[in-house]
Amino acid sequence: MSNLLENFKPGPLDIYRKNASFDWKKLKVFLETEDIIKYQTEGYEVLRNHPDFSEGNSSSKSLDDQRRIAFKQCMAQKSMDIFSINYQIMDLKRTTAATRILFSSNAGATIKFTVGDTLFKSSVMNMGTARHQKYIDDVDEGKIFGAYCLTEIGHGSNARGMRTTATYDKQKKKFVLHSPDFEAAKCWAGGLGQTAMFATVYAQLVIEGEKYGLHAFVVPLRNPNTLLPYPGVIVGDMGEKLGLNGIDNGFVQFNHYEIPRENLLNKVADVTEDGRFLQFNHYEIPRENLLNKVADVTEDGRYVSPIKDPNKRHGAALGSLSAGRVNIACICETLGVKALTIAVRYAAVRRQFGPDGRGEVPILEYQSHQLRLIPYLAAAYVLRNFNTWFSEVFHQFTIETLTGNARPDAPEMGIEIHGVSSASKPMAGWLMKEAIQESREACAGHGYLKAAGLGDIRNEHDANLTYEGENHVLIQQTSNWLLKMWPAVLQRKPISSPLKSIDFLSNGLEILEKSRFSAKSVEEVIRLDSVIKTYQWVICHLLRATHNKVESQIKSGKDAFTAKSDSQVYYAKSLAIAFVQHFMLQRMIATISESTDASLTNVLTKLCSLFGLWAIEKYHLATLYQGGFATGPTAPTLIQDSILRLCAELKNDAVSLVDVIAVPDFLLNSVLGASDGMVYKRLQDSMLQNQYCINRPPWWRDIVKTTLQNKL
Template sequence: MSNLIPDLKSGPLDFYRKKASFDWKKLKVFIETEDIVKYQNDLYSVIRDHPDYKVDKTVLSTFDGQRRVATVQAMAQKSMDQLALLNTIHNLKMPPTATRIMMQVSPSATIKYVVGDRLFSSAIMNMGTKRHMKFISDMEEGKIFGCYALTEIAHGSNVRNMRCTATYDKQKKVFVLNTPDFEAAKCWAGGLGQLATHAVIYAMLVIDGHNYGLHSFVVPVRNPKTLLPHPGVIVGDMGEKIGLNGIDNGFIQFENYEIPKENLLNKLGDVTDDGKYTTPFKDPNKRHGAALGSLSAGRVTIAVICETMGVKALTIAIRYAGVRRQFGPDGKTEVPIMEYQTHQHRLLPFLAATYIIRNFNTYLSEVFYQFSIDRMMGIESEDGPEKGMEIHALSSASKPVVGWTMRDAIQECRETCGGHGYLKASGIGDIRNDHDANLTYEGENHVLIQQCSNYLLKLWPHVLKRQTISSPLHSIDFLTHGLDILAKKFNARSTQEICCPNTIIEIYQWLVTYLLKISHEKLENQLKSGKLQFWAKNDTQVYYAKSLAVAYIQHFYLQRMLLLISESPDEAVRNVLTRMFSLYGLWSLEKHISTLYRGQYAVGPELPELVHEAILKLCADLKDDSVSLIDSIAPPDFILDSVLGASDGMVYKRLEKSIKGSEYGMNRPRWWQDVVKFDLKNKL
């Protein structure tokens, strides 16, 4: 174990590490596996020694410098990623592990690589045929740079009303791309702003004036030798952003721009030379859904990215809380701020959430990668379509919930670190800014989560008929007993009872079933009142369908965590993970208390009183374990790069070095003479 996971340096954090109820190394190996820990070590070693990751921070102070560094590092990732990709079929934990590590090292470079290489290639593989494999070969050999362009200036989520067109010319046997105005310009495509030579473009396919809907095309954008745009292409950069400025997000417009007929990605729909449209889908809606299926990969990956950024911020805040001492009883030594109930309540529920979400992300990534591999290899299972729909529903709920949870976690981490957390050297500000984009791309969260509630609302008629309800991943199986679940009432009478995992699961199952019931009834009543389905669904979101999707994914997070806990051979590890399970379950449940009373699941004051007492008790119980819990998932110091969160706990020495060693720390300003020569009388 000591060879696999080195000991951490001794220091102020020993105060808590010696109090831990479990061995942090055993926990790390349990949640990761030995193979993954070895892979992590290998990748960390490569990054530490790689010249492209030894960056002078002054270079990153300029917009152009950030762009150049991100581009160089994205290209370096291509070679480093091979280890993960080559082993994917043997160990499906490799890809999410690689994403976690590389996002902690360089978020801009990683996202640039993922969307410019993986997403571009994935779209071609999923929607193209053999004639398009040359683009993937050229991409792998570095001859071209790709990007993925779906969103338009005036249309993002509503892809059915996008206005970029690709009109087939029978005489020339080409597609002619046009952008009617700037509102129809493709935008936000990562890598398109300055460097992409090719793009997967989504456009409305038009033949003889008839619109056949959204299709995808491989479109040459720039000359690979000069990086100058082709005639008929207007392409440029979106400009400086809140964060992730290493990514050149771009826009593109077309003016009668011709591309070869063969550049249509034709797995889902094709055009004959004489202009006849063909498709294996009789239902246009199914073809449309299949065309957007490649976006599921993005949602699964973004959930991993969100969790990874949360881990980084929590590592800084929790270690800082173990070192920072403030106040205490009169005449006594000051105590670490982690000892305060308010501080525990601000941080430890987010730590528990991170563990529960991390386990789920690993699970869903494995499921999705296996599902994708089977599709690529032509392996069709009987439950394939149902599994695809369930993955779609789970990822559509999880990406928003993880994004919102980690947004709040990162902000709380910034605030719990006080004024020092506001320093750029703390690292939290960059994490916060870089995370922000996760709340919007690959589907705006409030729009995206409706995909999950739409999946669930179809199930209520089956519940009423007491039909067997099951799914490949078993996220909805409990609804088979939905009517019996609704007949149950809250009966816990102590904190011990309410902390019991089975009690928490039972409460969540009632909550999901009840929200499904009232959401379905609300929608039906809206329709009966004469509203169009569009407005009926719109008016069933707040307090109903959205809450349903949130509760559903939280229940499945917990369901998957219980399975993980049951697999641990170490009692101490099982115990600490169970406390984390209960803390996340009850802390999340606190936001649903009004619904539990609305449905008369509980009466009297016992439920909120027990929930609050249990949350505070669990926080107190986990306080001494918190540093070791974060040690098990924290990145190495050279990647964390925070004066507040280093594993040795030497906060004040690092602060002094950072403050005094900065460009401005001990120097007068270059413009000091403007100050001393200032003559107030003459100015007046």
């Protein structure tokens, strides 16, 4: 094991490192496996040694420079075998390992690669047939870049409201793409701004004046040799964003733009030459079409899926929609961990105030500082453990489905993955947003320096809250799914799901009737079974309360849409939040149960308990009283005292906990957070090296002239 991981350089962080209750290397191996640590080390070295990564990721550069660098890094990523899908598939834990490495580097470049290459390709692969094979080959061979165009200027979350049309022209045997106005322009597509030559474009299909709903087309946009757009295509860059400026998000407006009939991605629906519309419902890719082979449409225009049960096909399709969300939860964690690494290490080095005569103490010693950082560190651990597991499960599921080896319960699993990922992505986004902001503030003045790195982390993370489903809209998918369980709960039917996220609902009524807050001491409150018991009651209560709220609104005359919409705050949203927090805790407990080292079990248990109690205090305290789980004054105080105690107990472990999950210094790229703790040395170097440091500004005479004028 000593060969696997290098020791950190001695320095001011040693005080805490020596006082940790566990061996950080053992914990890392336990959580990540030796294989993954080797993979990480190799991945880090590949990036560290690549010339196109030496320019780093600095948003101080001009927009154009950021774009140019991201393009080069995107091409470099494409060339790196270690990050290829084939390499990741060999051990599915590598999926999260690769995401963590690449998104710690230059998130903009990584998204450029993921969208322009992977997402375009997989959209063609999933929706197209053999006639679209060439696009996949061309991307694979690096001949073209693609983009994925769904969102319109006027419509994001509401895909059905899209207004771009694709009208079939029977004479020309072509589709005519048209955007009625700028609101109907496609937008936000990554790579579309400057790079994409083709795009998958969703448009409302129209044949002979009749509408057939949203369908996808492969659309040539720019001449691959000149990068100039084709006539009828107005394609451009959306301009600067708050972050992720390496990626060129673009818009495209179509002006009666004609594309061949064959460009319809026709796996589930096709239009015959003479303008007949053929629909094949949902699909599943057969075994022989794995990876870059896609299904064909038979000559008579029919498609027969090997999976007969439409329900099963629907579940599988739903599951595959989750790819983006599963990945984003991991991106959130990656950025949150970067911020926490910086803030915790800086808090261990920075000394300020202290009891009389005993010198200044590190700010990590202060209760209020512990409470700002350590619960988020616990959240990051719970989230990270969840992401590693969930990504593995998800990719396994996808591979089985794509290879025709779908497990018997694939439909239920697809639905469950959809339900879980629709809450885990928002939860990850919200938790890490707060972790990043709290880290920024906890680093006080120096945290406001660009060289600290926290601003870029915040700006990059921000997009996670919006893309692939705005969080507040997305999380309704989870509560809608959970609400469907209520009748079964009421009838005391056994409930079980492939990932076991809802199995406890089988005892829902019993939980509601009998479970109560009964702890009399901090020791009892801290126990994981007590945390889980509380969560299960909260979920059952919110499920019932949300169901009743919706019902009562319908009875009072509201339509179903409004009744549901008016039951979000304090009800449906809280339900989905509690559900996913509980599931993440459940997964953490499963991991802890595999530990055979008491010191590791001990620290992981504390993290798990802290996250659970802190989240109960923050999100669900009112619920405990509303549903009668808690009565009397003691519950909040016991919970708060438990949180304070756990933070105090974890304080000496915080630096080592960060060491386990931190990326190497060259990726962290922060003057405050480096692993040697040499904060002040690095601050000095960083300031003295910046070009503005001691040179007068080029326009210094303006300053002097102004003052001279006033002197005369």
